[in-house]
Amino acid sequence: SQQGEEDPQALSIQEGENATMNCSYKTSINNLQWYRQNSGRGLVHLILIRSNEREKHSGRLRVTLDTSKKSSSLLITASRAADTASYFCATSGGSNYKLTFGKGTLLTVNP
Amino acid sequence: KAGVTQTPRYLIKTRGQQVTLSCSPISGHRSVSWYQQTPGQGLQFLFEYFSETQRNKGNFPGRFSGRQFSNSRSEMNVSTLELGDSALYLCASSSQGGVYNEQFFGPGTRLTVL
Numbered sequence: 001s002q003q004g005e006e007d008p009q010a011l012s013i014q015e016g017e018n019a020t021m022n023c024s025y026k027t028s029i030n031n032l033q034w035y036r037q038n039s040g041r042g043l044v045h046l047i048l049i050r051s052n053e054r055e056k057h058s059g060r061l062r063v064t065l066d067t068s069k070k071s072s073s074l075l076i077t078a079s080r081a082a083d084t085a086s087y088f089c090a091t092s093g094g095s096n097y098k099l100t101f102g103k104g105t106l107l108t109v110n111p
Numbered sequence: 112k113a114g115v116t117q118t119p120r121y122l123i124k125t126r127g128q129q130v131t132l133s134c135s136p137i138s139g140h141r142s143v144s145w146y147q148q149t150p151g152q153g154l155q156f157l158f159e160y161f162s163e164t165q166r167n168k169g170n171f172p173g174r175f176s177g178r179q180f181s182n183s184r185s186e187m188n189v190s191t192l193e194l195g196d197s198a199l200y201l202c203a204s205s206s207q208g209g210v211y212n213e214q215f216f217g218p219g220t221r222l223t224v225l
Contacts, residue, residue: 033213
């Protein structure tokens with residue numbers, strides 16, 4: 001079963017606008033990762049945030065983590081048409097070695 | 112460094128056949144994981160290997176199996192294919208596979224079962 005749940009399921013914005021996607025999960029985690037997938041291709045790793053971190057930045061990406069609410073958000077600033085893709089959060093927890101993915105947010109950036 | 116490579120990229124099989132997919136991790140990475148992606152179930156974990164040992168397995172039937180070689184390359188096998196096995200199969204590698212390591216994915220193998 002999926003642990004992460006992204007919200008919204010789909011998001012459509014204009015180029016230059018910011019895009020915010022949220023992820024909620026159910027059990028305690030060691031870290032949370034965000035990935036991008038273009039049209040049924042491989043997943044591209046965007047950013048990893050550890051359970052003891054609250055915020056992380058990478059270029060135009062900003063990720064926050066609130067372990068008390070079991071939620072994370074991904075902010076993409078100044079969106080470009082090339083950012084059009086599905087975005088997934090994935091969690092790992094306990095002593096296992098797997099990632100548990102949400103169903104993803106489909107982001108469409110209109111030129 | 113070269114990324115994760117998967118072969119073949121596309122595969123068409125018929126029900127009852129078996130298939131073997133291959134994954135070469137990033138050089139130096141010792142952990143390889145496999146995931147199945149379908150429109151209905153999303154991304155689901157199949158298994159993870161580290162130094163030729165399976166460390167974790169997802170909730171898939173025994174028809175799904177895998178192995179890892181001494182050079183860290185991995186294969187997964189699906190026997191007695193069913194229509195529902197049609198999916199994108201993704202392989203990921205990480206340096207140690209521990210809970211604090213990023214996993215890097217290959218482009219996937221798109222399997223179609225007719």
